[in-house]
Amino acid sequence: MTLTAFIVFTLAAIGTYLIRISGIVLLGGDRDLPPRVRKALSLVAPAAMAAIVANSLFLDAGEWRAFGAWHLAAIVAVAVALWKRSMGWTLSLGALSFAALLLAGL
Amino acid sequence: MAPEQWADLWTGTRAIAPLMPGAVVFGMAFGALVQVVGLPGWLAPYASSTVTAGASQIAIVEALRQGAPAIIAIVTALVINARLALYSAALAPIFAPFPLRWRLALAYLMTDQSAAVSSFEAERWPDPVRRRWFILGVSGPFVGVWILGTAAGVVLGPVIPESWQIGFIVPLMFIAVLVPGLRAWPSVAAAGISVAVVLALKDLPYGLNVLAGALTGFALGSLVPERPRRPRGEVPPQAVPEAGDP
Numbered sequence: 001m002t003l004t005a006f007i008v009f010t011l012a013a014i015g016t017y018l019i020r021i022s023g024i025v026l027l028g029g030d031r032d033l034p035p036r037v038r039k040a041l042s043l044v045a046p047a048a049m050a051a052i053v054a055n056s057l058f059l060d061a062g063e064w065r066a067f068g069a070w071h072l073a074a075i076v077a078v079a080v081a082l083w084k085r086s087m088g089w090t091l092s093l094g095a096l097s098f099a100a101l102l103l104a105g106l
Numbered sequence: 107m108a109p110e111q112w113a114d115l116w117t118g119t120r121a122i123a124p125l126m127p128g129a130v131v132f133g134m135a136f137g138a139l140v141q142v143v144g145l146p147g148w149l150a151p152y153a154s155s156t157v158t159a160g161a162s163q164i165a166i167v168e169a170l171r172q173g174a175p176a177i178i179a180i181v182t183a184l185v186i187n188a189r190l191a192l193y194s195a196a197l198a199p200i201f202a203p204f205p206l207r208w209r210l211a212l213a214y215l216m217t218d219q220s221a222a223v224s225s226f227e228a229e230r231w232p233d234p235v236r237r238r239w240f241i242l243g244v245s246g247p248f249v250g251v252w253i254l255g256t257a258a259g260v261v262l263g264p265v266i267p268e269s270w271q272i273g274f275i276v277p278l279m280f281i282a283v284l285v286p287g288l289r290a291w292p293s294v295a296a297a298g299i300s301v302a303v304v305l306a307l308k309d310l311p312y313g314l315n316v317l318a319g320a321l322t323g324f325a326l327g328s329l330v331p332e333r334p335r336r337p338r339g340e341v342p343p344q345a346v347p348e349a350g351d352p
Contacts (some may be wrong), residue, residue: 001171002145002149005158005166008176008216010168013153015187017214019194020183020213020214021194027199032195036328041188046284046288047299051320052161052276052320053280055168055342058305059128073274077278089284091279
């Protein structure tokens with residue numbers, strides 16, 4: 001698996017670098033993206049991140065995660081994120097509530 | 107290098123400094139995850155210094171853990187990283203006056219956070235030479251602490267007790283990056299559809315449910331109109347969600 005992982009990371013790195021230079025090299029500053037393309041690209045991040053959240057929060061190795069500290073702390077984090085609109089507050093209060101829930105035995 | 111260039115570099119680093127602790131913790135979680143899965147520790151800093159995009163790196167490890175074929179792991183990572191094309195387009199006019207080697211190097215160091223800070227601050231740097239040093243200061247050290255955090259996670263990973271369930275940092279990190287920027291309807295729809303698809307298809311092998319969720323959310327979200335009818339007088343939402351990742 002080590003060799004496979006090495007190859008996967010290397011090819012993903014090359015592909016990701018090509019994505020990173022795409023606009024800088026192709027657009028060169030005087031051309032702009034069509035609005036439809038721009039809007040579609042702006043949705044990649046929310047869709048991809050929501051997929052990772054759902055997969056890591058609600059599932060555990062493909063099975064439903066038993067309800068507990070993970071879900072409750074995630075609710076706290078989402079509430080703080082909507083309230084403060086701040087990454088730092090969300091991270092720290094989410095982590096704090098998770099630690100408190102673990103200590104409480106959940 | 108002239109003193110002024112050092113000063114511009116340092117100004118850039120200070121501009122992104124508030125976001126560095128998050129990158130360190132996220133890097134540590136990735137480093138620890140690589141070890142938990144049973145991969146050799148050196149792969150973690152290798153991935154962080156070559157792929158340099160944390161969400162996709164975690165997706166790769168999860169796919170490999172489920173025994174996915176290499177091609178699925180790579181495609182999943184590239185779909186997740188497609189958002190970087192948007193930053194690349196946004197930075198193109200800002201990078202345009204730089205020599206080619208600077209553009210290629212700064213593109214390598216581009217992350218969600220540094221792209222956001224660079225494009226936000228660039229208009230305050232009309233001189234292209236000073237601007238490129240400023241952006242190097244924004245991008246370079248940030249990637250540096252991300253790699254160091256990853257290495258620290260590899261070292262500390264085995265010491266951290268299982269009962270701490272450090273894996274919670276993965277959903278927490280992405281909630282922290284995703285939710286504060288969720289305002290416009292298309293991005294809310296993209297996120298919601300993505301979650302529903304990931305859970306509905308949970309029995310797909312190789313982590314394909316993540317790929318399916320991201321693609322469906324992105325495709326259907328594009329069909330949602332930018333501004334739904336709203337009561338008069340209400341302030342329209344901020345435009346693009348601000349992402350944050352390695």
